[in-house]
Amino acid sequence: MGDDPTNVLVPFLFNDDIWQYINRLPCSASTVNSTNIEEALVKLFPNPCKHELYLNSLEPQSKIELFTFQGQCIKSFDVITKKSKIEIEDLPNAFYFVKVYFQNGLVWNGRFIKY
Numbered sequence: 354m355g356d357d358p359t360n361v362l363v364p365f366l367f368n369d370d371i372w373q374y375i376n377r378l379p380c381s382a383s384t385v386n387s388t389n390i391e392e393a394l395v396k397l398f399p400n401p402c403k404h405e406l407y408l409n410s411l412e413p414q415s416k417i418e419l420f421t422f423q424g425q426c427i428k429s430f431d432v433i434t435k436k437s438k439i440e441i442e443d444l445p446n447a448f449y450f451v452k453v454y455f456q457n458g459l460v461w462n463g464r465f466i467k468y
Contacts, residue, residue: 401466416454
C-alpha cells in the first residue's frame with residue numbers, strides 16, 4: 354500500500370488512507386434472501402398482461418408509478434389499498450417498470466410485459 358501504482362484513478366498518496374478506512378469498517382456475515390422478501394411483499398400479475406395489471410401487497414400502498422424502459426414515468430396513481438388494479442390497455446406493447454410506494458416508507462420495484 355502507498356506505492357505508486359501505474360494507471361490508477363486514485364492518486365497513490367491516498368491509497369494508505371483509503372485502505373486504513375476500509376479495514377476499520379465493521380462487517381458481519383449474514384445473508385437475507387431478498388427475492389423471497391420481495392415476492393412476499395408484492396404480487397404482480399398477470400405477467401405478461403394485455404388489459405389489466407393487478408398488484409396485491411401485504412402493506413398498504415400509497416403510490417404506484419409506471420415507467421417505460423427508457424425511464425419515463427407514464428402513469429402515476431395515489432392509492433390507499435393493499436390491492437390495486439391498473440388499466441394498461443392504452444399502453445403500447447412493451448417492457449415496463451413499476452414502482453410501488455408503501456405507507457410505511459418502503460419502495461418496491463418490479464417489471465412487466467404488456468402484449
